[in-house]
Amino acid sequence: MLKISGIHKTFNPGTVNEVHALRGVDLTIEEGSFVVVLGMNGSGKSTLLNAVAGSFRVDEGSIKLDDRDVTKWPEHRRAAMIGRVFQNPFSGTAPDMSIAENFAMAASRGKTRGLGWALSKGLMDALRDRVATLKMGLEDRLDNAIGSLSGGQRQALTLLMASWIKPALLLLDEHTAALDPKSADQVIELSKEVIEKDGLTTLMVTHSMQQAVNLGDRIIMMHRGQIAHDFRGAEKKRLRAEDLLDCFEEIRRREQLDESAAAMLEQLYI
Amino acid sequence: MTLLLGAFTIGLILSLLAMGVYVSFRIFDVPDITTDGSITLGAAIAAVLLVNGYNPLVATAAAAVGGAVAGSLTGVLHTRFKINALLSGILVMTALYSVNLHVMGRSNIPLMQARTLTSYSEKAGQWLIGANEFNLFGWRVGAGDAAVLVMALLAAIIVGYALYLFFRTNMGTAMRATGNNAQMIRALGANVERNIILGLALSNGLVALSGALLAQYQGFADAQMGIGMVVWGLASVIIGEALVGGSSLGLTIIGTILGSVLFRLLVAIALRWGLNPNDLKLITALFVFAALVLPRLMRQMKARPRSAA
Ligand SMILES: Nc1ncnc2c1ncn2[C@@H]1O[C@H](COP(=O)(O)OP(=O)(O)O)[C@@H](O)[C@H]1O
Numbered sequence: 110m111l112k113i114s115g116i117h118k119t120f121n122p123g124t125v126n127e128v129h130a131l132r133g134v135d136l137t138i139e140e141g142s143f144v145v146v147l148g149m150n151g152s153g154k155s156t157l158l159n160a161v162a163g164s165f166r167v168d169e170g171s172i173k174l175d176d177r178d179v180t181k182w183p184e185h186r187r188a189a190m191i192g193r194v195f196q197n198p199f200s201g202t203a204p205d206m207s208i209a210e211n212f213a214m215a216a217s218r219g220k221t222r223g224l225g226w227a228l229s230k231g232l233m234d235a236l237r238d239r240v241a242t243l244k245m246g247l248e249d250r251l252d253n254a255i256g257s258l259s260g261g262q263r264q265a266l267t268l269l270m271a272s273w274i275k276p277a278l279l280l281l282d283e284h285t286a287a288l289d290p291k292s293a294d295q296v297i298e299l300s301k302e303v304i305e306k307d308g309l310t311t312l313m314v315t316h317s318m319q320q321a322v323n324l325g326d327r328i329i330m331m332h333r334g335q336i337a338h339d340f341r342g343a344e345k346k347r348l349r350a351e352d353l354l355d356c357f358e359e360i361r362r363r364e365q366l367d368e369s370a371a372a373m374l375e376q377l378y379i
Numbered sequence: 380m381t382l383l384l385g386a387f388t389i390g391l392i393l394s395l396l397a398m399g400v401y402v403s404f405r406i407f408d409v410p411d412i413t414t415d416g417s418i419t420l421g422a423a424i425a426a427v428l429l430v431n432g433y434n435p436l437v438a439t440a441a442a443a444v445g446g447a448v449a450g451s452l453t454g455v456l457h458t459r460f461k462i463n464a465l466l467s468g469i470l471v472m473t474a475l476y477s478v479n480l481h482v483m484g485r486s487n488i489p490l491m492q493a494r495t496l497t498s499y500s501e502k503a504g505q506w507l508i509g510a511n512e513f514n515l516f517g518w519r520v521g522a523g524d525a526a527v528l529v530m531a532l533l534a535a536i537i538v539g540y541a542l543y544l545f546f547r548t549n550m551g552t553a554m555r556a557t558g559n560n561a562q563m564i565r566a567l568g569a570n571v572e573r574n575i576i577l578g579l580a581l582s583n584g585l586v587a588l589s590g591a592l593l594a595q596y597q598g599f600a601d602a603q604m605g606i607g608m609v610v611w612g613l614a615s616v617i618i619g620e621a622l623v624g625g626s627s628l629g630l631t632i633i634g635t636i637l638g639s640v641l642f643r644l645l646v647a648i649a650l651r652w653g654l655n656p657n658d659l660k661l662i663t664a665l666f667v668f669a670a671l672v673l674p675r676l677m678r679q680m681k682a683r684p685r686s687a688a
């Protein structure tokens with residue numbers, strides 16, 4: 110279970126580049142829930158996931174994961190409980206190392222890495238079986254550098270790596286955005302399978318309304334560093350892509366209203 | 380022949396330095412100039428202990444530990460104090476210059492009288508062969524020289540193999556991943572900062588070990604002996620990569636050893652042909668420059684569209 114309470118994050122405070130990226134986010138995600146995060150560019154979706162993963166410390170608020178307060182934990186310590194797939198296929202794998210070596214590191218996520226062999230026979234066998242289920246022919250190429258694979262293949266493998274040890278929380282940040290449509294579909298199918306198999310608690314950012322309505326049991330929509338909408342249960346099930354588009358439209362209209370009002374005030378008073 | 384043996388021996392001894400540079404430069408992608416200071420530190424620690432009658436193995440091991448401490452300092456400056464890696468290395472190297480003078484107490488310590496790994500090897504060689512010289516394919520070869528060469532070869536092989544094995548353990552694999560994609564290995568729970576510190580400690584430990592052996596071989600430690608050694612190491616690593624062609628861990632380590640030996644041989648030949656020793660560092664620097672730039676130039680030449688035929 111993930112419990113986020115009142116978190117704030119300001120980047121570059123006190124400079125011209127100051128961005129108040131998270132403005133008091135409260136979010137509780139039950140065990141086994143699959144939450145889809147929507148929102149316009151710059152609304153703070155990635156920042157929210159990064160805050161949970163521990164890429165930076167939040168300025169205010171707290172983050173609890175499985176009843177442990179991880180607010181002050183460094184990223185590598187939280188990694189014991191969190192599996193991650195990034196938007197960029199280059200981010201989640203070590204390109205010059207072999208597929209097997211990448212998985213060896215995933216298999217020791219959150220454990221002390223000692224002087225045991227990274228590539229044990231047991232791991233190799235389990236790996237070959239698991240990778241074969243992808244039907245990408247990669248099971249015979251476990252010794253190849255992972256950097257030689259396509260983006261779709263790398264994202265599929267990163268997904269398997271993130272869930273090799275069952276994570277208390279899976280974070281997916283637009284992990285299909287950089288892929289061609291066909292690979293994106295494959296990776297989405299795989300995500301669904303992986304998440305359902307182990308009932309993983311998941312937070313997935315996407316810009317695809319279709320993915321949002323098809324997947325998960327809850328949708329949150331971010332706007333300007335806050336959660337603007339939260340659809341769950343029966344409401345989420347009923348939701349169609351058009352409804353979400355309307356939501357976006359409304360946010361945009363309000364935005365423009367705000368802007369024109371600001372422009373008017375500016376003209377009047379400055 | 381003695382000249383050739385000597386070039387081989389020094390090439391092998393410096394291959395430990397080259398492996399250290401391989402660790403920092405290739406695995407962690409940090410051009411770590413601490414190297415220039417830690418090779419001297421290794422030589423200084425070993426020399427002082429040897430002159431004071433310590434066992435050569437103890438002296439050599441202490442030197443490696445000293446280098447590791449220096450390397451971890453650079454790592455701490457870089458990761459904890461967020462100082463640029465190159466600058467961290469420059470700071471520690473500069474500080475080491477004074478430290479080395481303090482350790483030695485003067486700028487040069489001769490080891491002619493001391494019992495060293497070299498003198499032990501020479502004695503062992505003469506005892507095994509039963510003569511001061513022997514005949515190798517028609518050449519007169521000093522038994523002592525040959526024995527020292529064998530010891531250097533053993534050292535290179537043992538260290539190279541140990542390094543290979545280490546980088547295949549969980550800890551070593553995580554260290555390679557740290558240099559390859561820090562974001563990825565951090566997300567998989569590795570303490571990237573600690574790994575960089577450990578990596579630079581390992582690198583400079585090897586460099587100092589090389590310095591300790593070099594001092595025992597050439598019979599002195601000198602405060603100036605480290606100047607330009609990191610570039611020497613880079614040259615060896617680059618030559619090694621060209622020699623073996625592959626990028627697998629085992630091949631690159633073997634390549635680094637071969638590269639160091641080949642480079643030393645080339646230098647010995649060039650000196651024999653009348654190259655001014657003062658130009659050595661200049662030529663080494665030019666060589667590394669060319670090796671770094673040429674591959675990119677060649678790619679650009681290939682990528683440039685041909686004029687329409
Ligand atoms: N590391 C950072 N440093 C400075 N600004 C950042 C950083 N990360 C995100 N931001 C800013 O925070 C805001 C939210 O960004 P982000 O969370 O990436 O949005 P998105 O919803 O598109 O994922 C943006 O204005 C972005 O420029």
Ligand SMILES: [Mg+2]
Nearest residue numbers: 154155156283
């Ligand atoms: Mg984003």
